[in-house]
């Protein structure tokens with residue numbers, strides 16, 4: 001594969017936009033404004049910004065000539081759009097064009113059936129990729145083994161990169177890190193709501209909840225300690241934190257059980273999407 005990859009990014013929404021912005025921010029990604037074409041009939045703001053500031057090409061659809069030039073196609077549309085996108089695209093791609101899919105639930109096998117025998121890598125990124133703080137987990141089909149370095153180079157600019165050998169783990173990855181940022185945002189909402197219920201002005205409650213989660217995340221990032229050790233280190237027996245944690249971890253399983261059920265639901269949904277159940 002050439003040094004400057006010719007990439008078609010199909011889907012310039014939240015995650016596609018975050019990836020494209022990350023690639024162009026970092027020289028080491030090997031992607032330049034000239035080597036990237038974004039395909040989206042209604043791209044999001046980050047992509048519009050890349051078009052205006054970097055002159056990245058954004059088109060409504062790939063034509064055969066453009067498709068034939070591509071080293072790599074990155075699928076960043078909703079899983080529900082797979083069938084619509086795959087048929088015309090597969091017919092235009094050369095057999096050496098590799099495929100990366102970030103679609104939740106869509107298996108390597110389903111991608112092979114839709115796009116034929118070629119190197120395919122499934123990647124599950126997450127939304128903090130938009131600020132370079134994501135985590136992406138990758139798995140490849142047999143033909144895609146040679147792509148490991150290239151894919152790692154592409155996803156490093158938006159966060160850390162992990163590889164697994166067993167594709168069945170990607171459902172759990174999706175449920176933990178792919179969907180995980182939304183769970184943390186819900187915690188921020190709930191914490192702000194609880195503060196308001198205790199009498200804090202809404203603005204202050206929201207600020208305190210947001211800053212607390214940002215600060216706790218930064219502490220987690222800078223510490224060698226596990227989350228459990230950090231929690232224990234700030235919980236005095238009989239104190240205020242202990243009183244709250246008793247409520248959060250109390251009878252009936254509390255928050256850990258709730259999170260267990262939530263992650264299990266997301267993992268099951270990922271498998272349904274993989275089977276083409278879009279409802």
Ligand SMILES: NC(=O)c1ccc[n+]([C@@H]2O[C@H](COP(=O)([O-])OP(=O)(O)OC[C@H]3O[C@@H](n4cnc5c(N)ncnc54)[C@H](OP(=O)(O)O)[C@@H]3O)[C@@H](O)[C@H]2O)c1
Pocket residue numbers: 010011012013014015016039040041042043044076077078079081084085102103104124125126127178179
């Ligand atoms: N967001 C996340 O946190 C996250 C995390 C991990 C993985 N993912 C995966 O990333 C993929 C994209 O998610 P997203 O959140 O970025 O969704 P999104 O914001 O809806 O982006 C998808 C984009 O694709 C466009 N699109 C639809 N049909 C198309 C077509 N035929 N050709 C080209 N573009 C087309 C959409 O346009 P319209 O809006 O006009 O339909 C939209 O701009 C999904 O498969 C998801 O499972 C997302």
